[in-house]
Amino acid sequence: MHDPEGDGFSEVADEQLDRLEEVDPDAFHDVLLLCTLVFDRPERAQAMSSAITTTRGIVMRLPVPGRSPLKVFWTTHGDDGNPRIEAVLDHPAG
Numbered sequence: 001m002h003d004p005e006g007d008g009f010s011e012v013a014d015e016q017l018d019r020l021e022e023v024d025p026d027a028f029h030d031v032l033l034l035c036t037l038v039f040d041r042p043e044r045a046q047a048m049s050s051a052i053t054t055t056r057g058i059v060m061r062l063p064v065p066g067r068s069p070l071k072v073f074w075t076t077h078g079d080d081g082n083p084r085i086e087a088v089l090d091h092p093a094g
Contacts, residue, residue, distance in 0.1 A: 008039065013073075013085045020088060030064050031088055034072050038062065038083045042076065045083070049074075059086060 009017070021028040038045040049060035057077060064070040073087040 007084065008082070009035075009085045010087065013087050016088045027064070027067055027070060030067055031070070031072060034062055034064060035085055038072065038074050038085065042083045045074070061091065 017028065017031065020031060034045070037048075045062060046060060049062040052059045052061055052073075057075065060074050062072045062074065064072065069090045071089065071091045072085060073089070073091075074083055074085050076083055
């Protein structure tokens with residue numbers, strides 16, 4: 001997957017999405033739906049997410065419905081404060 005804007009997806013997330021598209025197109029589609037939610041309605045996505053505090057700040061963890069433990073990790077860091085998908089990976093709750 002390639003982000004035409006160049007900054008809505010981290011390089012890590014872009015690579016993870018490429019792999020997911022190859023091995024599980026249905027899960028890939030489900031993740032893209034969540035990414036759209038993050039970009040279009042970040043306040044709603046934040047309400048559905050849990051937060052993790054890292055050395056680089058707060059990262060939101062949004063579970064992919066029906067695909068546990070797959071999660072979308074996203075932030076609102078950056079100069080513009082717009083959402084950015086940081087990673088997509090299996091991650092246990094809690």
